[in-house]
Amino acid sequence: MAKGMNELELEPNQILFTKGDRGDSAYIVKSGAVAVFIESNGEKKLLGKITAGGIIGEMALIDRGHRMASAMAIKETVVMVVTQGVFQEKLSNTDPFIHALLKIMIEQIRSHNA
Numbered sequence: 001m002a003k004g005m006n007e008l009e010l011e012p013n014q015i016l017f018t019k020g021d022r023g024d025s026a027y028i029v030k031s032g033a034v035a036v037f038i039e040s041n042g043e044k045k046l047l048g049k050i051t052a053g054g055i056i057g058e059m060a061l062i063d064r065g066h067r068m069a070s071a072m073a074i075k076e077t078v079v080m081v082v083t084q085g086v087f088q089e090k091l092s093n094t095d096p097f098i099h100a101l102l103k104i105m106i107e108q109i110r111s112h113n114a
Contacts, residue, residue, distance in 0.1 A: 005080045010034075010073035016056070021067045023060020025083050029053065032077025036069050049074065061087040062106045 007030065010016060016027065019038060027034075033051045037044045047069055050056045056071055061084060091099055 005082060005086060008079050008081055010077040010079065012073055012075050014073045016071040016073065016079070017067050018070045019067050023057055023065060023067050025081050026055055026057040026061050026087070027071075027079040027081060028055050030078040030080055033074040034071050034077060034079070035074050036071050038069050055082075058082075059106050059109065062102050065106075 005028075008027070010032070016034060017023070029050050029052050031052050033049055034054075034056055035049055036047045036056065038047060039045070050071075056079075057067070059065065060067065061082065064084070
């Protein structure tokens with residue numbers, strides 16, 4: 001496990017986060033799978049599925065914005081929690097241009113999905 005990251009075990013159908021929640025961490029799927037969805041008129045619309053090696057909730061690390069969708073474990077799943085502190089530590093060793101570029105990209109994505 002990477003330094004400073006904890007693991008979180010999820011049961012099938014357990015919600016990881018909900019659309020509108022304030023984002024303060026991202027998650028790396030270690031095993032299992034997570035469905036990303038939005039709910040409309042009581043129906044879930046699947047946006048994607050994140051499997052082992054994938055990352056979810058990463059935009060929150062860059063802009064600390066609200067979640068744009070919900071995430072739920074599809075089956076027994078283990079994720080590594082990437083906190084704001086871990087991300088900032090890794091980003092501190094990066095050229096400031098990269099941080100600015102990431103922020104611009106997230107702003108564009110959020111504005112297109114508003």
